[in-house]
Amino acid sequence: MNANKGQLSRSFFSSQVLSELRNAIISGKLPAGEKIVESSIAEQMGVSRGPVRNALFILENEGLITFLPTGRTVSNGFSLNDAEKLYEMRAFLELKSIELLFTEKALHFHQIKHINDELKKNQDDVSEFTRLDVSYHHELIRLSGNKYLLQSWLSLCPLIESVLTITNARFREKGADGWDKGYVIDHHEKILTALMTGNLGNALLFLKEHLDIGKQTMLGQLEEIVK
The missing domain is CATH 1.20.120.530 (GntR ligand-binding domain-like)
Known part of the structure; x- marks a missing residue:
């Protein structure tokens, strides 16, 4: 039961983080080329890095961010x-x-x-x-x-x-x-x-x-x- 609650909690926070980041990119608050730092976002949103990481993977699939070979993550913006x-x-x-x-x-x-x-x-x-x-x-x-x-x-x-x-x-x-x-x-x-x-x-x-x-x-x- 506790494990299930933990999964639900992570899913809820991932959804919140995902929505906020997606809106920030589309609205231009995170323009193209802007560096996205997983630890900084987690601290700003008051969540662990897990939900942020999950959100970033989804945003990459949506074409809104890019994981660079250097290990950095940047916004692709939304034109x-x-x-x-x-x-x-x-x-x-x-x-x-x-x-x-x-x-x-x-x-x-x-x-x-x-x-x-x-x-x-x-x-x-x-x-x-x-x-x-x-x-x-x-x-x-x-x-x-x-x-x-x-x-x-x-x-x-x-x-x-x-x-x-x-x-x-x-x-x-x-x-x-x-x-x-x-x-x-x-x-x-x-x-x-x-x-x-x-x-x-x-x-x-x-x-x-x-x-x-x-x-x-x-x-x-x-x-x-x-x-």
Whole structure:
């Protein structure tokens, strides 16, 4: 039992460290070339070096840091070009999932509808709104029935969610006039209606429009943050 508690504790701290470091790199607080020292991070965050080490391995897999042959670890930063490429791959995977979804039979969309209903209730909570937004798209991918497509999307999901969390928070800082995410809910409903009525063309059209607007909005906010 104690061993299990220890594993859970390490997992919890690793997740916290990972999230903070990922956000720091994406927001430009740890720019490209910045040295990352495992012991210093552990001391700053009040954790042992184990959770930091675990987080760094994941960040390397995400392309956000590099372990140099000299033994040093440096940030790769996160540029606007990186953000564009991330969204290009996201769009490719999600549009493909819609095409595959229409080949499946007896699909149920109640979970997607439930998520969008929850989005309406949580428009003032940036963190929860972002989580639900990502969950909506996760469900679209899952319904495609292609586990390899799902695995590919899940590998990008932490980066997507971090970028959205950072840029949505930036929106919120601008006050009520800056924070207007009604278009997200509206687009989600249009996509859902197209899915439920079996209209592949509209489903693809609305999803592409949704992702294009989201991409431009995200890039505009990210440019302000990292400049």
